[in-house]
Amino acid sequence: MRNLDTPKANTWCPACGNFGILNAVKAGFKQLFDQGLDPAKLMITCGIGCHGKIFDYLNISGIYGLHGRAVATASGIKLANPELTVVSFGGDGDSLGEGLEHTLFAAKRNLDMTLILHNNGNYGLTTGQFSPLSPIGFRGLSTPQGSAEQPFDAIPLLLAAGASFVARSYSANPKHLAEILVKAVMHRGFSFIEVLQPCVSYNNTYQYYNSRIKMLDQIPSDVYEAMRLAKDKDHSYLGIYQAEKRDLFEDLSSGFANPVKESPAFRERIETLRTMYK
Amino acid sequence: MRPDTYTVLIGGKAGEGVKKLAQVIAATGLQLGLHSFQMDDYQSLIKGGHNYSLVSFSPIVIHNAYHKADLIICLDELSYTQHLNDLADGGFIYYNSSEQTHQQGIGIELSKLMKEHYKNPSNPSLGGLAIFCAHLGLDNELMLRIIKISYKKNIEENLSFASQVYSLIQAQSKLPDAISQAPGLHLFSGNQCIGLGAWAAGLDTYFAYPMTPASSLLHFLASMSAKLGVKAIHAESELAAANMAVGAVVGGAKAAVGSSGGGFALMQEAFSLAGISEAPLLCVLSSRPGPATGVSTYTAQEDLLFALNQGHGEFSRIVASPDTMERAFSLATELLSLAWEFQIPVILLTEKHLSESAQSIRLPLGDACEATGLIHDALEPYNRYQITDSGISPMLFPPSEEIIKWNSHEHLESGLRTDQAAAMVAMKDKRDRKREHIALACARYPRIAVYGSGSRRIFAYGSTALEIREALQNLDDSYQLIVPIYLEPLPVDQLLPYTDSPALVIEHNSQPRFATFLKEKIGLETRQNILKYDGRAWDPLVLATKIKEAFDA
Ligand SMILES: Cc1ncc(C[n+]2csc(CCOP(=O)(O)OP(=O)(O)O)c2C)c(N)n1
Ligand code: SF4
Numbered sequence: 001m002r003n004l005d006t007p008k009a010n011t012w013c014p015a016c017g018n019f020g021i022l023n024a025v026k027a028g029f030k031q032l033f034d035q036g037l038d039p040a041k042l043m044i045t046c047g048i049g050c051h052g053k054i055f056d057y058l059n060i061s062g063i064y065g066l067h068g069r070a071v072a073t074a075s076g077i078k079l080a081n082p083e084l085t086v087v088s089f090g091g092d093g094d095s096l097g098e099g100l101e102h103t104l105f106a107a108k109r110n111l112d113m114t115l116i117l118h119n120n121g122n123y124g125l126t127t128g129q130f131s132p133l134s135p136i137g138f139r140g141l142s143t144p145q146g147s148a149e150q151p152f153d154a155i156p157l158l159l160a161a162g163a164s165f166v167a168r169s170y171s172a173n174p175k176h177l178a179e180i181l182v183k184a185v186m187h188r189g190f191s192f193i194e195v196l197q198p199c200v201s202y203n204n205t206y207q208y209y210n211s212r213i214k215m216l217d218q219i220p221s222d223v224y225e226a227m228r229l230a231k232d233k234d235h236s237y238l239g240i241y242q243a244e245k246r247d248l249f250e251d252l253s254s255g256f257a258n259p260v261k262e263s264p265a266f267r268e269r270i271e272t273l274r275t276m277y278k
Numbered sequence: 279m280r281p282d283t284y285t286v287l288i289g290g291k292a293g294e295g296v297k298k299l300a301q302v303i304a305a306t307g308l309q310l311g312l313h314s315f316q317m318d319d320y321q322s323l324i325k326g327g328h329n330y331s332l333v334s335f336s337p338i339v340i341h342n343a344y345h346k347a348d349l350i351i352c353l354d355e356l357s358y359t360q361h362l363n364d365l366a367d368g369g370f371i372y373y374n375s376s377e378q379t380h381q382q383g384i385g386i387e388l389s390k391l392m393k394e395h396y397k398n399p400s401n402p403s404l405g406g407l408a409i410f411c412a413h414l415g416l417d418n419e420l421m422l423r424i425i426k427i428s429y430k431k432n433i434e435e436n437l438s439f440a441s442q443v444y445s446l447i448q449a450q451s452k453l454p455d456a457i458s459q460a461p462g463l464h465l466f467s468g469n470q471c472i473g474l475g476a477w478a479a480g481l482d483t484y485f486a487y488p489m490t491p492a493s494s495l496l497h498f499l500a501s502m503s504a505k506l507g508v509k510a511i512h513a514e515s516e517l518a519a520a521n522m523a524v525g526a527v528v529g530g531a532k533a534a535v536g537s538s539g540g541g542f543a544l545m546q547e548a549f550s551l552a553g554i555s556e557a558p559l560l561c562v563l564s565s566r567p568g569p570a571t572g573v574s575t576y577t578a579q580e581d582l583l584f585a586l587n588q589g590h591g592e593f594s595r596i597v598a599s600p601d602t603m604e605r606a607f608s609l610a611t612e613l614l615s616l617a618w619e620f621q622i623p624v625i626l627l628t629e630k631h632l633s634e635s636a637q638s639i640r641l642p643l644g645d646a647c648e649a650t651g652l653i654h655d656a657l658e659p660y661n662r663y664q665i666t667d668s669g670i671s672p673m674l675f676p677p678s679e680e681i682i683k684w685n686s687h688e689h690l691e692s693g694l695r696t697d698q699a700a701a702m703v704a705m706k707d708k709r710d711r712k713r714e715h716i717a718l719a720c721a722r723y724p725r726i727a728v729y730g731s732g733s734r735r736i737f738a739y740g741s742t743a744l745e746i747r748e749a750l751q752n753l754d755d756s757y758q759l760i761v762p763i764y765l766e767p768l769p770v771d772q773l774l775p776y777t778d779s780p781a782l783v784i785e786h787n788s789q790p791r792f793a794t795f796l797k798e799k800i801g802l803e804t805r806q807n808i809l810k811y812d813g814r815a816w817d818p819l820v821l822a823t824k825i826k827e828a829f830d831a
Contacts, residue, residue: 006694007694008694008695038677039679040676040677040678040679041676041677043528043529043676045525048686053695055683055685055695056694056695059681060681061676061678061680061681061682061683062528062682062683062684063524063525063528063555063683063684063685063686064683064684064685064686064687064693064695065521065524065525065551065686066521066547066548066551066686069517069518069521069548072513072517072518072521072522072525073521073522073524073525073528074525075518075522075525076483076485076521076522076523076524076525076526076527076528076529076533077525077526077528077529078525078529079483079509079511079522079525079526079529079531080482080483080525080526080527080528080529080530080531080533081529081530081531081676083677084529084676084677101514101515101517101518102514102517102518102521105513105514105518253509253511254500254503254504254509255503255504255507255508255509255510256482256507256508256509259482259483259507259508259509259526259531260482260529260530260531260675262507263480263482263507263531263532264507266478266479266480266646266648269477269478269480270478270643270646272506273474273478273641273643274643276505277462277464277641278462
């Protein structure tokens with residue numbers, strides 16, 4: 001069994017919700033390995049932010065990419081070799097601010113990969129500015145009088161974009177998150193997990209979430225019901241909001257099904273051109 | 279001096295099939311053993327407006343289209359008024375007399391005849407083809423064969439319409455006689471050459487967001503995806519395209535991106551990502567007049583310094599620009615292979631004039647080289663950024679039991695992030711050590727091109743060389759054209775011997791940017807600049823006069 005730890009010293013603030021995510025992810029991957037996922041075929045990508053440091057703490061191959069671009073980089077890996085399992089880690093600033101387009105388009109395309117959104121409601125690494133998911137009135141260094149923007153709701157946004165698997169979990173419930181991660185990775189299509197993640201330094205939401213978290217009884221009957229539950233005023237529902245079979249981009253797009261594995265040898269390429277342009 | 283050329287100008291509205299007709303006409307010349315060069319002048323609109331194409335034929339190699347036409351075919355009225363002055367001495371102009379009649383020229387009732395032959399409204403370009411064939415006395419059978427090969431829809435209607443137009447016209451001119459049956463010549467656009475070159479070297483995936491004049495590279499590769507297997511992805515933006523391409527490299531694929539200036543600007547951060555993460559990436563930059571949106575469908579060389587200085591931060595890159603269609607093919611193979619040898623981003627810089635013009639050439643398949651990288655052999659534990667003397671760290675691709683970590687942060691050998699002073703310096707030095715090896719490796723390939731051996735020296739780069747070489751075919755042999763193909767690293771030693779006298783520098787810029795670059799790098803003195811910045815390519819005859827004047831003065 002692959003040891004998922006790295007020698008890198010952890011620099012998250014003590015009690016940061018990211019620890020719960022890291023533990024859950026390790027547990028989830030271990031379960032997946034037990035179920036037959038080949039660690040050699042697992043790749044991760046991440047953006048830049050506190051969440052991105054998870055790249056250094058996981059003994060897994062991949063790329064620590066640019067701020068906002070983790071999903072685009074992950075899409076490239078998957079397109080190159082669809083045999084790989086690709087999991088991407090994003091922050092709310094990263095995946096729904098700087099890189100919003102890639103998140104929505106990945107959902108629209110339905111490439112078979114997973115995005116884990118570390119939703120801490122602010123930009124942690126750059127000292128607590130408001131994020132696309134911060135509530136109106138959020139005070140940070142760039143909005144000392146309180147932010148003047150309505151937040152996005154991650155789950156309705158992703159549902160509208162067409163994500164075929166959508167779920168919510170909580171960093172303080174790693175067991176739940178690990179289970180959801182396993183299901184998300186097993187799902188064939190684009191999977192999105194919003195992880196509610198307290199940031200103890202700039203947006204400590206432990207009490208807030210602890211008092212309002214509830215579990216979904218079942219997958220909501222349709223997308224409107226899912227959106228309604230995701231936006232519920234009194235409760236933050238954890239669980240699976242959507243799990244739908246949809247055609248995969250990699251199956252529909254033209255060209256080799258697996259560009260890396262089917263890549264023709266140099267000689268073959270030259271011969272092909274020689275016959276095409278006699 | 280060059281033997282006779284023959285030039286055809288076809289004008290019409292967007293949507294009337296002008297460009298397609300020019301391609302068919304150029305291909306017809308090819309069948310007769312003639313060399314051809316096709317240039318399309320079109321506007322950024324879909325229907326209406328005014329488009330025209332020039333096709334010049336010659337018994338010997340022809341590097342550029344001429345602007346004075348021996349035969350003008352106007353599919354609409356605007357083409358007549360716009361191009362009457364482009365008629366060469368002794369030339370003929372045909373127009374659509376269903377729209378209007380004129381004193382000069384030969385009227386054919388194209389619109390009326392079309393109504394008689396087609397059930398649904400169609401485009402008049404088949405009439406244009408019939409005019410071309412009949413006017414030049416080409417065999418009716420040849421015309422019918424060409425129509426069947428080139429126009430797959432409405433075949434019967436096309437044949438009857440074209441036959442009737444053909445029957446109304448008398449042969450009045452002749453194409454130049456072919457010297458040989460030029461076997462193996464095919465009509466290729468520059469973007470096709472680039473795409474095929476990159477593919478020949480090993481390209482697996484191409485990522486882009488449409489932007490003229492790079493879009494036709496995306497379109498071409500997409501059209502070839504079923505045949506060649508290459509994946510051509512139209513991403514949500516240039517940012518996505520470039521980051522996906524880096525991801526594809528991490529996944530083990532050979533990848534390229536392409537755009538024009540604006541889109542390339544959006545790719546800059548990912549270009550730097552390729553720099554620090556050492557991701558081999560071929561980037562095609564096809565210029566149009568800027569800044570910003572500029573003029574979408576015309577040509578320029580304004581992005582020279584932009585290409586040389588692409589990305590933020592320090593890292594090595596290669597920038598090179600093809601001066602011929604053949605070179606577009608071979609250079610694309612070289613650049614993809616250099617990118618993989620050194621794990622760096624490389625730029626193939628070109629312009630609309632090369633990207634979208636087409637010439638009859640033979641693909642130089644023998645010049646193609648293969649893109650391969652140094653791959654880790656599985657004995658020792660793997661470190662993506664292993665410190666080596668050459669600065670090149672072996673690569674490894676999934677699936678693998680080893681941990682392969684690529685990083686946009688500064689990193690340790692393992693690929694884990696670092697901000698320690700000594701580790702930073704070690705990794706920067708590692709990357710920097712590639713520099714001298716890169717310069718040596720580029721020396722394997724032609725880094726400059728020298729045309730002619732006269733004492734009157736001209737410097738240019740990119741597609742401007744096409745225009746100048748055709749201009750020089752109309753002058754005596756007292757000229758010499760020097761073209762740097764590799765611009766970064768610039769082959770200074772190879773260029774220095776040509777700096778002993780002041781040269782004429784020709785470029786498509788409003789300021790002498792290329793001339794200033796040469797002065798800085800090789801101390802070249804300029805005797806005169808010829809600058810053109812109206813987006814149009816030169817007419818070789820006009821340019822020839824300018825060149826001669828520059829030296830006679
Ligand atoms: C192009 C670019 N812009 C800005 C930054 C600076 N930056 C780094 S992380 C970050 C925001 C992080 O917020 P989020 O994605 O929510 O992650 P968190 O730190 O909260 O986990 C910013 C703005 C950057 N690295 N790159
Ligand atoms: S700033 Fe917030 S998100 Fe970042 S490590 Fe500290 S607690 Fe965690």
